[in-house]
Amino acid sequence: MNNDLINQWDERELKYTKWTQYRFPNNIIIETCCALGEEVEFHKGYSKSYFIDDDVDDIIQPDSIEKTRRWVEEQIYNDCRKSDWKAKDIFRILAWKTGKINYNKTGETGPIIEYDKNWKESDKEDCFVSLQIPYQRKVEWNEFEPIAKEIKDIKKNYCKSKDVQSAWSELLNLSNDSTYKELMRGIGTVYLITLLHFITNTEYPIFDRFAMASLVAWKLKCIEKDRIVITDETIVRGCSLPSKDTKAAQNILKKGIYSDYIELLKEFCKMYYNNEDEWKTNRDVDRALWVYGHFFNVIE
Numbered sequence: 001m002n003n004d005l006i007n008q009w010d011e012r013e014l015k016y017t018k019w020t021q022y023r024f025p026n027n028i029i030i031e032t033c034c035a036l037g038e039e040v041e042f043h044k045g046y047s048k049s050y051f052i053d054d055d056v057d058d059i060i061q062p063d064s065i066e067k068t069r070r071w072v073e074e075q076i077y078n079d080c081r082k083s084d085w086k087a088k089d090i091f092r093i094l095a096w097k098t099g100k101i102n103y104n105k106t107g108e109t110g111p112i113i114e115y116d117k118n119w120k121e122s123d124k125e126d127c128f129v130s131l132q133i134p135y136q137r138k139v140e141w142n143e144f145e146p147i148a149k150e151i152k153d154i155k156k157n158y159c160k161s162k163d164v165q166s167a168w169s170e171l172l173n174l175s176n177d178s179t180y181k182e183l184m185r186g187i188g189t190v191y192l193i194t195l196l197h198f199i200t201n202t203e204y205p206i207f208d209r210f211a212m213a214s215l216v217a218w219k220l221k222c223i224e225k226d227r228i229v230i231t232d233e234t235i236v237r238g239c240s241l242p243s244k245d246t247k248a249a250q251n252i253l254k255k256g257i258y259s260d261y262i263e264l265l266k267e268f269c270k271m272y273y274n275n276e277d278e279w280k281t282n283r284d285v286d287r288a289l290w291v292y293g294h295f296f297n298v299i300e
Helices: 003-011 044-050 070-080 087-097 141-161 164-176 189-199 209-224 257-273 283-293
Strands: 017-023 029-035
Touching: 044 283, 070 087, 087 141, 087 189, 141 164, 141 189, 164 189, 209 257, 209 283, 257 283
Parallel strands: none
Antiparallel strands: 017 029
């Protein structure tokens, strides 16, 4: 353990500190520091800190989170519930998840969504800096449309078969296909899972390492029975998904950190809402977990 970190804790006059390990069923180890100190409870109020629009003066918030606008997220979800997607629907999903929507410029009530510089939602515009994180390759709209068509076909196939493993395999194949690999170079496993979330009409959750870290901290808290504060960033950095070109990514629905996330999410919802599927219809669950996870000290 870092000696400077130990000294910082000593200066805070915590009653004790200790290291513990939470071992997932597949032997992934996430290490975190549990210490007596001020407790931040999970509660529905954290979801308010997710939005620019909400009054959160009475809620303790993380120092730095990029807030969204409620109507934008609601519109994206409403559009994506349609059986027949348009290219712009997929564009908005990626812009939303990759943080390319400019919420300060976007109005409080709509109807126009403003994007970061060079992001364009129309084929009448020149180009957009899109599927490259952090490579920043300019993608013409006519290059994006074939990718969007492939994703729309994956959704159509899923609506007929309800075969989520096939949908996931098709997304991975599309992303790793030599035809589109360069264009989708920056769209990793997290973003593909977001597409799966919408393809399955929210039957499978979005994954975020901060939300996962929140669930791990909650699980640790249940085990330890004491009030704890997570002060180390290891817990968040340990919550990364496998690369999309690996065998682990192919099997992600059956084993690994994503399947563990789903099980923890169900367990969490069963305890707090008496319904393990609460997260499927109540976005406040995901929002609150995401906000809470940003209390952990992580330098991006």
